[in-house]
Amino acid sequence: MKVFSSYDNGRLTIYLHGELDHHAVRGAAELVERLLGEYLPRDCVLDLGRLSFMDSSGIALILRLHRRLVAGGGRFWVENVGAQPLRVLDAGGIGRVVQIAAAKEAKQA
Amino acid sequence: MKRDNYLKLEFPSRSANEALARASVAAFASQMDPTLDELGDIRTAVSEAVTNAIVHAYPDTVGVVWLRARILDGEYLEITVKDKGRGIEDVDRARQPLYTTGGEDRSGMGFTIMESFTDRLRIRSAPGRGTTVTMQRRIRRKPG
Numbered sequence: 001m002k003v004f005s006s007y008d009n010g011r012l013t014i015y016l017h018g019e020l021d022h023h024a025v026r027g028a029a030e031l032v033e034r035l036l037g038e039y040l041p042r043d044c045v046l047d048l049g050r051l052s053f054m055d056s057s058g059i060a061l062i063l064r065l066h067r068r069l070v071a072g073g074g075r076f077w078v079e080n081v082g083a084q085p086l087r088v089l090d091a092g093g094i095g096r097v098v099q100i101a102a103a104k105e106a107k108q109a
Numbered sequence: 110m111k112r113d114n115y116l117k118l119e120f121p122s123r124s125a126n127e128a129l130a131r132a133s134v135a136a137f138a139s140q141m142d143p144t145l146d147e148l149g150d151i152r153t154a155v156s157e158a159v160t161n162a163i164v165h166a167y168p169d170t171v172g173v174v175w176l177r178a179r180i181l182d183g184e185y186l187e188i189t190v191k192d193k194g195r196g197i198e199d200v201d202r203a204r205q206p207l208y209t210t211g212g213e214d215r216s217g218m219g220f221t222i223m224e225s226f227t228d229r230l231r232i233r234s235a236p237g238r239g240t241t242v243t244m245q246r247r248i249r250r251k252p253g
Contacts, residue, residue, distance in 0.1 A: 022160040023124035053131075053149075055156040060216035084149035091225035092206075092218045 003031045012041035017050040020085075025057040032065065042074050049080030049103055058085060059092045066098045082106050114140070115179035122163040122172045122192070131155040134178045138186050141248040150226035151186065151246060157219040158190040158242045166194025166240060186246050188227075193239035200232050 001024035004015040014032055018024070036044070044065060048054070062078060069076035077099035081089065083106040089095060116137040120126045131152040138151050155176075162174045175191040197203050204224070209217030224230050227244040234240040 019128060021124075021127050021156055022164060023127050053152060053156075055153050055160065056216045056218040056222050057160070059218050063216065083146065084153070087146070087149060087226075088153060088222060091222050092216065 001028055003028055003035075005035050007039050007041065010042035011045065012036070012039045012043070013045045013047055015047045015050060019053040020051060020058045020061070021053070021055050022057045025061055029061055029064065032061070036068060041069075044069050044074065044076045046076070046078045047080050048078060048082065048085055051082065051085055054085040054088055056088065056092065058088065059094055062089075062094060062098055077101070110181040110185070111183070113180040113183055115177060118176040120174055120176075122167045122174050122194075124160075124163055126174070127156055127159050127163065130159040130174075130176055134176070134188060137178050138248065141180060141184070141186060142251055143248045147246070147248055151188070154223045154226045154244055154246070155188060155190070157223050158188070158244065161219050161242070162190055162192040162194065162240070165197070166192035168195070181245075184248055184250055186248055188244045188246075189241060191239065191241040196236040196238055196240055197232070197234040198236055200234055204232070 001018040001020055006013045012035060014035060016028065020028060046062065046065060066076050079101045080103045081100055082103050086102050086106045089100055094100065116133065118130065118133055134155045135148055135152050138148065159174060159176065166172060172192060172194050177189045179187050181187055204220045206218060206221045223244060227246045229245040231243045232240065
């Protein structure tokens with residue numbers, strides 16, 4: 001699991017690469033918290049375009065980010081979600097709480 | 110039901126073994142010619158069951174997790190994850206969405222995901238003695 005980021009005009013984009021499970025989520029959450037503390041973004045986007053696997057550990061991370069951003073008056077959403085992570089988010093009903101945009105391939109599937 | 114083939118794994122309840130468990134079952138299931146969605150669902154369900162054993166069965170110690178996958182009647186994949194950890198006091202409550210005793214890193218959606226991604230989910234647990242989770246997923250035979 002690798003975490004990359006970019007920052008532009010108040011918006012922090014966080015890219016997750018690899019597999020996000022219980023083993024990986026604690027390290028990923030620590031990195032994400034560090035990025036939020038460093039940039040203090042108004043908006044935050046989680047880009048899952050290179051995430052090949054996610055279980056409910058990913059749901060916990062997404063809800064945590066959502067709570068953090070919304071509590072500070074900012075916005076948070078998830079982009080480029082592939083087929084497998086999208087099925088997990090759908091099963092958890094997370095789209096009712098957080099704005100989720102599927103990747104092009106996942107929309108076609 | 111006719112038992113065709115099986116896989117057995119035993120490993121310590123270390124989180125590094127979550128990826129090994131789901132990859133092993135996915136590799137075993139590939140002989141059933143699943144679709145990518147079916148394979149993704151199987152990997153996810155295994156990951157949830159094994160994570161539960163690691164996080165909740167053995168919270169303060171490293172115990173043993175037993176995993177078995179077997180093919181029944183050529184088109185059902187049955188996955189069993191067993192531990193001899195602390196067990197679940199109230200299984201019905203644990204199955205409720207968003208219920209967790211695992212802190213901020215857990216969403217409480219594990220059993221909901223297992224239920225959604227398999228055709229049958231059975232949980233047997235006794236406090237102090239452990240938990241056995243059995244899941245069945247039908248992998249439809251492809252024409253030709």
